[in-house]
Amino acid sequence: MDDLKQIYETVITNMEGTKGFATADNGHAFGLASVLKADTEHTNPEQLIGAAWATCLNAAIISVIRSKKLTNRSRVDVKVKLWLHPIERYSFTLDATAAIEDLDPVTTKEIIDYAHRLCPVSKLIGDKPGVTLTIVPYQA
DSSP states (O other): OTTOOOOOOOOEEESSTTSSEEEETTSOEEEBOOTTTOOTTOBOHHHHHHHHHHHHHHHHHHHHHHHTTOOOOEEEEEEEEEEEETTTEEEEEEEEEEEETTOOHHHHHHHHHHHHHHOHHHHHHTTOTTEEEEEOOOOO
């Protein structure tokens, strides 16, 4: 880690689980609700982890596209499922699909695979059971 240069830090504080708010150190507050009560004013861990991966991966894809001097649009969707096991309790599965508009399948795969290796959230969740990334045709 000696070669790493920190470029950002934030602290998110939660004091009530899925009730109330999680608050970032910049003052932004995330209204929270349990998975069965989330609405347009509240979020939950399932939505947050899906948003984190979809945003990070697509930002990495866009970065790679731009580095190749291309202008193709991209899209990442992450389906998050919450599971309940009688002993192990709760777990998530994350199933992502990624697409790039008007690009041949080989180049699309190369870009998405490379972006997946660059994305910090992809690195964090890794290639664990319950995590998938599938390349699909682009749809707006």
